[in-house]
Amino acid sequence: MIPYGRHSISEADIDAVVEVLRSGWITQGPATPRFESLVSSYCGADYGVAVSSGTAALHLACLALGLGPGDALWTSPNSFVASANCALYCGASVDFVDIDPHTYNMSVTALRTKLEQARSQGTLPKIVVPVHFAGQPCDMKEIAGLADEYGFHVIEDACHALGATYEDQQVGNCRYSDITVFSFHPVKMITTGEGGVLLTNNKDLHERAGRLHNHGIVREGLSEEGGWFYEQHELGFNYRITDIQGVLGISQLSRLNEYLSQRRELAARYNRLLEDLPLERPYQEAGRQSSWHLYVVQVPENSGWTRQSLYEELRNEGVGVNVHYIPVHTQPYYQRLGFQYGQFPLAEAYYGRALTLPLYPGLSEMQQDHVVASLEKFVGSDESTRGRRIE
Known part of the structure; x- marks a missing residue:
């Protein structure tokens, strides 16, 4: 059977993973932060947080932007369920914006109409999540303009779109969004087995996502205590990836x-x-x-x-x-x-x-x-x- 999609694993990928397995850094070592830096640099974003899946990246993005009960998130109905589920994980409500019949992405015309209605009803969304379906970028400049006008945040669901370009720039540079998320599932552009990344140009969002993906724990800035000391500042999650996944991502990224x-x-x-x-x-x-x-x-x-x-x-x-x-x-x-x-x-x-x-x-x-x-x-x-x- 010829599959609709599949991963590509080279001997270099295998060698890289074996090297990590022999290094003593199986979980949290130097490979993961290097992978974060390389993905951020490739896309032109300032910061990156590598996580356990694209779904985890969506959830963290919503939490970092403060989505919670009483808030609303809008996304495209033409997507995997994770694009909507991330709102419900936060206790928020979800709604959808119909698609453009040409690109199959979120329709800017439908979004504008829905925003006008929502403003008159006092039900504007806190976050809009356009999905770059099949790898084709959405109308991000227009969506960003509506975000400025109506006061919502933008998370780009770019799980299909690593390596895509918009206005001759890489998707993921967050020029027109607060946060961009990618997936590294085996059928995506590159794979870490399971994994994802959250990119942003906002230092505060980066720091909060970094805390939340590691149980809400802080270790830095606590020098008055011993090196063993840490503090949990908020309720977070174990959304980390391992160095095994990180080094596989580094090797895969070299062939993107x-x-x-x-x-x-x-x-x-x-x-x-x-x-x-x-x-x-x-x-x-x-x-x-x-x-x-x-x-x-x-x-x-x-x-x-x-x-x-x-x-x-x-x-x-x-x-x-x-x-x-x-x-x-x-x-x-x-x-x-x-x-x-x-x-x-x-x-x-x-x-x-x-x-x-x-x-x-x-x-x-x-x-x-x-x-x-x-x-x-x-x-x-x-x-x-x-x-x-x-x-």
């Missing part, structure tokens, strides 16, 4: 640009090979460069086959297609919170036709050809939708 180049070449090749098939290929906004975490096509409406049938046929052919994402507000847990089908129709319409094709470093041209040949076998070419692409 190579991985990105491979992903972009494969995406460009898909665009060419799929041109004559009745599928909508991913739209890319001008002035942005995707990291191509995912390559998502849309199946046409009113055809002789459905997304479900195509999914099943392709998997029978050994093509491990997937679907990203089931809209968060349609999940049973969120339905019990009062969300309903039909509230975010563009996200629901997108989901009904979305299909993620295999894309990862190491996917061979022969494997990619098999993916395309399998698509051709089942969808053929339909003159009415040939080469259709959202513009």
